[in-house]
Amino acid sequence: MEMTSKFDPPDSSITTSLAAIRTHPQNDHSQFSRSISHKEPSFSEASSCTPPRLSSTSLTNPRLYVSQPSTPRLHSFTSPSKQDDLHTIYRCISSVLKKDGAILSVAASNGLVYTGSQSNVIRIWKLPEFTECGQLKSKACMVVALEVSNDKVYAAYADCKIRVWHRTWEGTIKHVRLATIPRTGGYVRSYITGKDKLMKHAGPITSLAINVSDDILYSASVDKTVKVWRISNLKCIETIHAHQEPINAIVVADDGVLFTASDDASIKVWRRNFCSGDRPHSLTVTLPAKYSPVKALTLASDGGVLYGGCSDGYVHYWLKGWFSGQLQYGGALQGHTHTVMCLANVGNYVVSGSADSSCRVWVRDPQDGQHRCLAALQGHRGPIRCIAAFLGRNSSANHEEVEDGCTICTGSLDGVLKVWRVKCTSSNARGTMQSNCEYFDLA
Incomplete structure (x- = not known):
């Protein structure tokens, strides 16, 4: 582990090509798109180790600070809605800083965590x-999105291309580079304009999603399009002109329904038309997000709830009707003071990371559908850009371990990767929440 007091801001010539960067209309300084809002943290030089104050200014020439490892002392959090029967204990179990700059993407699969x-x-x-x-190394820099599926690792870079590796488990873990998407000189026909387009995105990629059953990889971009790639031959089979503004996040449900979130303050729902020869995606419904740009998306494990993290600091959610299949607005999870930049879901847990440098863990009651905030994880010195969450202590854990809590990996623009354990217990259970207990067993 390499620790320093701080590191220099990234080279502006490279930073401007990052998938999540915009230019403020009143200046020329580069910014990460998922942190843009009227409520963003300001980073200024500080002599103490206290977190930077939050202000209404934007991230202009940010200085990224090293986050010191959180204290191993156990913290407890009582759900405000059910203080008599619900307690949460949590702590940071690992805090790592490498000289790689801001952490932009994270993915977990089969006991491994990948960070870009x-x-x-x-x-x-x-x-x-x-x-x-x-x-995993390549000539390109800035890994802005990561997805892992069926022992294949997909990484989107700032050069608008996707690199693919194959993972093997023969004695030791090995990764073999398979391909770069797209290959040079490829073209695809847009189903809306009817004109040939270069397969490569015209702007940085912001998000990836995989539909395993249909052998499809989706990539979204600031160029306002979603490209559809056939995994078997890595060819682009469709270009969806999805929004009028840059697309920040995409997610695909088990039934193949695609959700896209954009700066145009909407989430769009797409279905594939199997009656058509080229199987184009068709828009089924547009969900307004209360006039706030949507920066992150995640689906509940059962597919019944869609969550959208917005620049207003709220996590808005929509409920899926079990008979009609239609999505209806369910409400908003309030707690963050700045843009919600990333979301993750596992079991009944929903995890949100924000530009306010904090991460919140919510639990959804499967009986009444109500959400409760279990914990507010604080320790980063910069906006939290990416999150991965899984049940138990291992990313290959099964759903039977939900009572054992979850493990959360948070990556921040401060360059620090943190791992948290969150455990939800009943305060009425015998022997639970001992007054002299400072740690819980991680073995």
């Missing part, structure tokens, strides 16, 4: 001990 940053290195971490066990 401003450098050209994807680091691989082994769970539950959380030790680095490998690296």
